[in-house]
Amino acid sequence: MIIRILGEGQYDVSDDALPRLNELDAQVEAAVEAGDVEAFATALGALLVGVRTAGVAHPADSLDESDLILPPDDATIDEVRELLGGDGLIPG
Template sequence: MIIRIMGEGQYRAPDAIIEDLNAIDNRIVELVEKGDREGFRNELLRMVSLVRERCEPLEASEIVKSDLILPPSDLTFEEARGIFRGQGLIED
């Protein structure tokens, strides 16, 4: 799976990471619905960090279609309301 972090680049992700990302994604949806800005910020940073730490960055010259696009780590809470709703970024 190829994951893009907006404004940062693409990563080749092992299949095992998808379940972890989905769990974080679902928590972010709940936090946004509750209006928990601090919790949202912490989980978003956790999601982006997980990709940075456990996935292999692709070379900038390698252009591949992304299977999943994550928002940047500086996404505002207001922007998150339009993204993290329903099933979030990753559909179960």
């Protein structure tokens, strides 16, 4: 799976990493629903670190389409609220 972090680049992430990323995504979603800005910032940061850690940088010159697009570190809670679907940022 190719996951793009806006403003940063793409990462190749194995399907084995998705359960943990879904746990982190659930924390982002819960913080957004609660309107807890501090918990949101912590959870989003953890999710992005999780992608960076589990993934391998996708070649920058590649034109491959991303399977998922995540907001950048500095995204606001309101920006992410607009991006959330029924399955969070990472479906599954």
